[in-house]
Amino acid sequence: xxxxxxxxxxxxxxxxxxxxxxxxxxxxxxxxxxxxxxxxxxxxxxxxxxxxxxxxxxxxxxxxxxxxxxxxxxxxxxxxxxxxxxxxxxxxxxxxxxxxxxxxxxxxxxxxxxxxxxxxxxxxxxxxxxxxxxxxxxxxxxxxxxxxxxxxxxxxxxxxxxxxxxxxxxxxxxxxxxxxxxxxxxxxxxxxxxxxxxxxxxxxxxxxxxxxxxxxxxxxxxxxxxxxxxxxxxxxxxxxxxxxxxxxxxxxxxxxxxxxxxxxxxxxxxxxxxxxxxxxxxxxxxxxxxxxxxxxxxxxxxxxxxxxxxxxxxxx
Amino acid sequence: xxxxxxxxxxxxxxxxxxxxxxxxxxxxxxxxxxxxxxxxxxxxxxxxxxxxxxxxxxxxxxxxxxxxxxxxxxxxxxxxxxxxxxxxxxxxxxxxxxxxxxxxxxxxxxxxxxxxxxxxxxxxxxxxxxxxxxxxxxxxxxxxxxxxxxxxxxxxxxxxxxxxxxxxxxxxxxxxxxxxxxxxxxxxxxxxxxxxxxxxxxxxxxxxxxxxxxxxxxxxxxxxxxxxxxxxxxxxxxxxxxxxxxxxxxxxxxxxxxxxxxxxxxxxxxxxxxxxxxxxxxxxxxxxxxxxxxxxxxxxxxxxxxxxxxxxxxxxxxxxxxxxxxxxxxxxxxxxxxxxxxxxxxxxxxxxxxxxxxxxxxxxxxxxxxxxxxxxxxxxxxxxxxxxxxxxxxxxxxxxxxxxxxxxxx
Numbered sequence: 026x027x028x029x030x031x032x033x034x035x036x037x038x039x040x041x042x043x044x045x046x047x048x049x050x051x052x053x054x055x056x057x058x059x060x061x062x063x064x065x066x067x068x069x070x071x072x073x074x075x076x077x078x079x080x081x082x083x084x085x086x087x088x089x090x091x092x093x094x095x096x097x098x099x100x101x102x103x104x105x106x107x108x109x110x111x112x113x114x115x116x117x118x119x120x121x122x123x124x125x126x127x128x129x130x131x132x133x134x135x136x137x138x139x140x141x142x143x144x145x146x147x148x149x150x151x152x153x154x155x156x157x158x159x160x161x162x163x164x165x166x167x168x169x170x171x172x173x174x175x176x177x178x179x180x181x182x183x184x185x186x187x188x189x190x191x192x193x194x195x196x197x198x199x200x201x202x203x204x205x206x207x208x209x210x211x212x213x214x215x216x217x218x219x220x221x222x223x224x225x226x227x228x229x230x231x232x233x234x235x236x237x238x239x240x241x242x243x244x245x246x247x248x249x250x251x252x253x254x255x256x257x258x259x260x261x262x263x264x265x266x267x268x269x270x271x272x273x274x275x276x277x278x279x280x281x282x283x284x285x286x287x288x289x290x291x292x293x294x295x296x297x298x299x300x301x302x303x304x305x306x307x308x309x310x311x312x313x314x315x316x317x318x319x320x321x322x323x324x325x326x327x328x329x330x331x332x333x334x335x336x337x338x339x340x341x
Numbered sequence: 342x343x344x345x346x347x348x349x350x351x352x353x354x355x356x357x358x359x360x361x362x363x364x365x366x367x368x369x370x371x372x373x374x375x376x377x378x379x380x381x382x383x384x385x386x387x388x389x390x391x392x393x394x395x396x397x398x399x400x401x402x403x404x405x406x407x408x409x410x411x412x413x414x415x416x417x418x419x420x421x422x423x424x425x426x427x428x429x430x431x432x433x434x435x436x437x438x439x440x441x442x443x444x445x446x447x448x449x450x451x452x453x454x455x456x457x458x459x460x461x462x463x464x465x466x467x468x469x470x471x472x473x474x475x476x477x478x479x480x481x482x483x484x485x486x487x488x489x490x491x492x493x494x495x496x497x498x499x500x501x502x503x504x505x506x507x508x509x510x511x512x513x514x515x516x517x518x519x520x521x522x523x524x525x526x527x528x529x530x531x532x533x534x535x536x537x538x539x540x541x542x543x544x545x546x547x548x549x550x551x552x553x554x555x556x557x558x559x560x561x562x563x564x565x566x567x568x569x570x571x572x573x574x575x576x577x578x579x580x581x582x583x584x585x586x587x588x589x590x591x592x593x594x595x596x597x598x599x600x601x602x603x604x605x606x607x608x609x610x611x612x613x614x615x616x617x618x619x620x621x622x623x624x625x626x627x628x629x630x631x632x633x634x635x636x637x638x639x640x641x642x643x644x645x646x647x648x649x650x651x652x653x654x655x656x657x658x659x660x661x662x663x664x665x666x667x668x669x670x671x672x673x674x675x676x677x678x679x680x681x682x683x684x685x686x687x688x689x690x691x692x693x694x695x696x697x698x699x700x701x702x703x704x705x706x707x708x709x710x711x712x713x714x715x716x717x718x719x720x721x722x723x724x725x726x727x728x729x730x731x732x733x734x735x736x737x738x739x740x741x742x743x744x745x746x747x748x749x750x751x
Contacts, residue, residue: 174355174356177356177359178359178360179363181356181727181728181730181731182723182726182730183685183686183689183722183723183726183727183730185692186689186692186707186719186723189692190367190720190723193719194367194368195371266586273590274589277590278708278712292591292594299594299598300598300602314591315587315588315591318588319582
């Protein structure tokens with residue numbers, strides 16, 4: 026009996042390992058994986074810089090104002106056009122903004138915040154959706170009705186406005202953004218997990234575990250859950266870029282993070298200078314967001330094709 | 342059919358209740374005091390209390406005969422200093438208590454009363470086991486409060502409500518049932534009037550986006566499905582993923598900067614004539630196109646390999662006729678579902694487009710309300726959006742039966 030259960034579980038795990046191999050073998054998905062890897066490194070580095078200057082209680086270099094170095098074009102543009110370097114200014118690989126702050130370093134910090142938002146909102150939404158979906162799908166009956174009711178209620182709220190309302194009510198700063206996005210986006214995860222658990226509920230290995238007298242929690246989370254992990258993986262690959270995009274929008278409106286260079290804040294800042302011909306800040310922020318979101322979207326597609334062709338492109 | 346509609350309407354009741362409870366929790370419980378949010382931290386207790394009384398925030402949340410008031414809040418009774426031969430302690434109150442019935446958890450109180458109209462002063466002493474209840478007559482106010490007897494660790498002063506069910510939640514539910522969404526604290530107008538003014542501009546923006554986006558999306562989807570695997574299909578697929586990955590903010594800014602500012606094709610900002618709507622509608626269509634095309638293509642591809650398509654081909658029908666008359670008709674159910682999901686947003690408007698192009702629609706109204714913490718308006722738009730979503734869901738299910746005679750309702 027337990028051999029049957031182990032076999033089932035190992036099968037699921039092995040399937041996942043080959044998925045990574047398959048993703049690595051294709052050139053397009055390999056490029057996406059590499060891109061995401063680079064962003065991960067940037068975010069980790071950004072976190073290190075942030076924590077270092079916070080512990081030392083100094084103004085971090087990405088927030089340091091250099092009045093004499095305002096609107097310095099990117100380094101490669103200066104080389105191409107032969108503009109002489111302004112005396113006393115640092116390199117500015119991607120130029121400087123209206124206060125002489127380094128766009129490149131601010132982009133790295135923006136990556137840090139984007140990863141915070143992407144990861145923390147997923148850590149709120151996915152466990153919530155998985156647990157509720159497992160409970161509803163496994164027990165059925167009243168528990169299921171309750172889960173379905175919760176899903177229907179939250180799903181009927183008007184998405185972005187509800188997120189903004191939560192962020193407003195919780196207060197300014199990132200906590201409101203985390204909670205706003207996290208507490209509204211678990212519904213699709215919950216529905217998918219619930220559907221899958223219902224399929225597994227009647228299978229032989231679940232019946233075997235029930236005959237062995239295992240507890241409901243053990244059957245749900247140790248036996249069924251490993252078989253639906255592909256849904257979690259797909260959900261993460263969809264949720265992450267969506268959360269990043271939403272955060273950009275919220276900080277752009279001035280409701281999200283304060284005082285830290287989030288991508289949304291950088292866009293809002295750059296938008297005002299765009300009319301004066303300062304194109305670099307806008308261009309590079311846009312490209313940074315675009316590359317990360319594109320890489321994640323493409324990975325999500327590939328993962329979905331590999332793991333669960335039946336899943337439809339879902340609404341965010 | 343009739344029975345099905347009635348059943349579905351009944352099923353909407355728990356969800357609607359859920360929406361009410363959720364919005365209530367969000368705006369009345371999590372959000373803290375709306376008075377403090379609107380009036381700021383430096384407002385006097387009296388101003389806060391007036392605000393509370395005006396908008397009904399001084400009632401208990403769910404139910405109860407007594408409600409806490411701001412005049413005293415929780416006051417450390419043990420630290421009060423006893424003065425004079427009366428042995429009473431003076432309790433500072435933030436403002437004069439208006440008429441009503443009050444309860445205090447002390448054994449003896451001395452009230453300094455003042456008549457509002459004439460300025461006549463009076464005193465009253467109440468004795469008894471704690472908590473004491475005292476009533477203030479109409480036209481009088483309590484200006485000073487002294488307490489005696491054995492004092493509790495924290496002194497609590499509460500006001501009697503009009504009834505056990507005279508609570509914020511009941512009032513809120515009743516007001517919503519009668520279509521009363523309260524008063525906007527920013528505009529000082531009934532919320533319904535603020536919202537009514539925004540519906541027209543919102544619809545004039547979102548309806549063209551929905552219609553145009555759907556037409557273009559379905560056409561591209563059909564094209565991809567017809568030449569599936571071909572060059573056109575691949576290009577559209579790659580492009581749609583790229584389109585999906587461009588941030589909404591970027592679409593708006595790029596459109597405004599390049600098309601309106603640099604090329605001067607459209608007016609940049611405002612809501613005066615039809616020309617002002619062209620650019621936002623264009624941006625709305627393009628930004629949603631990637632997701633739409635991918636969905637429509639997948640929905641149509643689900644049908645393309647079915648046997649009836651082969652039959653139609655064997656009969657010698659043209660490719661275009663098969664795609665439009667046979668395949669499209671059969672893939673309409675997922676497409677209608679997909680489109681119906683965006684109908685509630687027709688009314689709540691597009692936050693981003695409206696605020697950026699200065700279109701005075703519902704999206705603009707709600708964004709302004711969020712910035713100025715105008716809870717009543719935000720709450721109303723959230724609830725209306727949720728109710729519309731459910732209504733549209735019902736209509737969509739009815740559409741299934743019309744689109745596909747095999748679907749039996751009931």
